[in-house]
Amino acid sequence: MQKADFFIHPSSIIDENTIIGKGTNIWHFCHISEGAIIGENCSLGQNVFIGKNVKIGNGVKIQNNVSVYEGVVIEDDVFIGPSVVFTNILNPRAFINRKLEYLETRIHKGASIGANTTIICGHNIGEYALIGAGSVITKSVENYELWYGNPAIKKGIVDKEGNKIKS
Known part of the structure; x- marks a missing residue:
């Protein structure tokens, strides 16, 4: 993860190799997976999960309890x-990848x-x-x-x- 001007609540988990844009706020209990790209000035509410390699643009607001x-x-x-x-x-089937x-x-x-x-x-x-x-x-x-x-x-x-x- 690069260093930039954004906020991550201490309870959130940010995997390696992520990009988070300037001015973005990531609130309580979020998880940002490897390869995810989150644009500038975004807001991710409590308990948001961003999956592997997901791309999110600028100015996006994702409210609480969403998995992308x-x-x-x-x-x-x-x-x-x-x-x-x-x-x-x-x-989906649990037994089939x-x-x-x-x-x-x-x-x-x-x-x-x-x-x-x-x-x-x-x-x-x-x-x-x-x-x-x-x-x-x-x-x-x-x-x-x-x-x-x-x-x-x-x-x-x-x-x-x-x-x-x-x-």
Whole structure:
């Protein structure tokens, strides 16, 4: 890990060979795995796990109790609400090693994902998209779309600030 101007709470674990950008805050009980890259001015809440080789852009806010597994890419200015769940395998089995089968999930610039949302791997969340709390994402979401529900479906379009645009 390089030395820079960032904050890491003493209860957090930062593995070797990580990059953490200037102005980033990593709070209580976090674990940042080897090869992870975290951009500048990010905030990782309590009990956040960042998996091996995960890339996180600048200005990202990840709230408490989120695990970001290998295969997930988070671009700049993304908001991840508390207890959001990411997956990286479609058909996991404890007795089968499927590390070579991880599917990429990309959260594009400016997207917001509400609390307790589950995102099934292999799907993208478009730029400035807004995902409502408690949703289950089973399909890719386009730029500026509003989705919520279980399974989540498109409910409208939002502007860059997240306000629903009347149709």
